[in-house]
Amino acid sequence: MNTTKKEFLHGIKDELPILVGVIPFGMIYGILALDAGLSKAEAQAMSAIVFAGSAQFMLVQLAAIGTPALVMVLTGFIINLRHALYSASVAPRVRHLSPLWKVFLAYLLTDEAYAVTITHYAQEGEIRHKHWYYLGAGIALWTAWQISTAVGVFLGAQIPSGWSLDFTLALTFIALLVPTLKDRSDLLVTLSAGTVSVLAVGLPYKLNLILAAVVGIAIGLWSERK
Amino acid sequence: MNSFWVIMLLVGMLTLGIRLSFILIFDRWTPPSLLQQALRFVPIAVLSAIILPELLINDGRVNISPSNLRLIAGVIAMLVAWKTKSIIWTILAGMGVLLGLQYLF
Numbered sequence: 001m002n003t004t005k006k007e008f009l010h011g012i013k014d015e016l017p018i019l020v021g022v023i024p025f026g027m028i029y030g031i032l033a034l035d036a037g038l039s040k041a042e043a044q045a046m047s048a049i050v051f052a053g054s055a056q057f058m059l060v061q062l063a064a065i066g067t068p069a070l071v072m073v074l075t076g077f078i079i080n081l082r083h084a085l086y087s088a089s090v091a092p093r094v095r096h097l098s099p100l101w102k103v104f105l106a107y108l109l110t111d112e113a114y115a116v117t118i119t120h121y122a123q124e125g126e127i128r129h130k131h132w133y134y135l136g137a138g139i140a141l142w143t144a145w146q147i148s149t150a151v152g153v154f155l156g157a158q159i160p161s162g163w164s165l166d167f168t169l170a171l172t173f174i175a176l177l178v179p180t181l182k183d184r185s186d187l188l189v190t191l192s193a194g195t196v197s198v199l200a201v202g203l204p205y206k207l208n209l210i211l212a213a214v215v216g217i218a219i220g221l222w223s224e225r226k
Numbered sequence: 227m228n229s230f231w232v233i234m235l236l237v238g239m240l241t242l243g244i245r246l247s248f249i250l251i252f253d254r255w256t257p258p259s260l261l262q263q264a265l266r267f268v269p270i271a272v273l274s275a276i277i278l279p280e281l282l283i284n285d286g287r288v289n290i291s292p293s294n295l296r297l298i299a300g301v302i303a304m305l306v307a308w309k310t311k312s313i314i315w316t317i318l319a320g321m322g323v324l325l326g327l328q329y330l331f
Contacts, residue, residue: 014313017313017314017317020317038230042230042231042234045231045234046234049234049235049237049238050234050237050238050241051238051241052241055237055241059233059234059237063230069229069232069233072233072237073233073236073237073240076233076236076237076240076241077237077240077241077244080237080240080241080244080245081244082272083241083244083245084244084245084247084248085268085272086245086268086272087244087245087246087247087248087249088247088248088252088257088265088268089265089268089269090249091248091249091251091252091253092252092262092265094249095252095253102246102249102250103242103246105249106242106245106246106249107242107245109245111272111276114269114272115269115273118268118269119269122269162328163325164321164324164325164328167280167296167299167320167321167324168317168320168321169280170276170277170280170281170296170300170320171299171300171303171316171317171320171321172313172316172317173273173276173277174277174300174303174304174307174316174320175303175307175311175312175313175316175317176273176313177269177270177273177274177277177307178304178307178308178316179307179308179311180269180270181270185267186267186270189267189270189271189274190270190271190274191274193270193271193272193274193275193278194274194275194277194278195278196275197274197275197276197278197279198278198279198282198283198288201279201283208275208279209272209275209276212271212274212275213268213271213272213275216267216270216271216274216275217264217267217268217271220264220266220267220270220271221260221263221264221267224263
């Protein structure tokens with residue numbers, strides 16, 4: 001098997017555990033979207049056009065209460081602002097690629113694809129073909145999101161919340177995070193970002209994540225300079 | 227075309243713009259070394275910021291006590307992740323503990 005194909009399949013494989021947590025969300029989104037008054041076509045199209053779970057949930061909730069269009073657009077924008085951090089983080093890794101690759105990989109840059117991809121980039125090995133891994137992880141997530149949306153929209157099916165499948169997402173992120181904590185600076189970043197995120201969880205639009213990341217990064221830099 | 231389609235398209239374009247932003251900016255402009263150093267911390271900071279509220283917040287309130295089953299399951303999952311470096315074992319351990327405790331209590 002050649003390297004590109006191997007990287008692509010590796011990306012799909014590493015994304016699979018995350019899908020266990022994502023699929024129930026997609027189904028719930030599909031059901032909520034119809035409850036909020038969206039047509040089936042609108043509900044399904046939003047998963048492809050916006051392709052960002054939290055923003056989609058927020059938009060259907062706002063649509064249900066008749067929010068003005070401008071407020072909805074701004075809200076979607078602010079919720080997705082955290083992706084700028086991911087963009088900056090992967091930018092040096094995709095610099096050698098063509099514009100078309102960059103646009104397509106950017107379209108696939110979600111929390112879930114970013115988490116496994118950046119971990120893979122941080123590992124040893126040749127960087128030249130790792131964008132195929134990113135593509136595999138991104139397409140796996142994209143496909144699962146579209147299909148789970150469709151199951152919610154067209155079948156109205158969902159997975160009982162008592163199964164707590166949403167927790168697998170946090171567990172996957174734990175599995176990705178913990179082995180990368182190597183020194184004191186890393187630990188300080190973890191503790192400070194985690195604490196700020198909890199304290200600021202009341203902020204709207206997931207802004208606690210951005211605030212926590214900025215504080216955590218600043219503390220990491222400060223710790224390295226000492 | 228009704229307005230919801232317009233909203234979706236605008237949010238979709240803005241989202242793609244955000245996701246593409248620094249990928250394009252860093253093409254033309256090499257960030258100073260301090261910023262490059264900062265980027266190294268992005269994954270740790272973001273993942274921690276996503277994980278901790280999931281473990282510590284129950285029903286909208288911070289709950290640091292044994293009655294918080296997700297916190298217990300999460301701490302055990304951290305130990306398993308640290309020992310095994312395996313995503314599958316971490317998920318199995320965390321879900322096993324959580325579902326087991328949910329069943330018992």
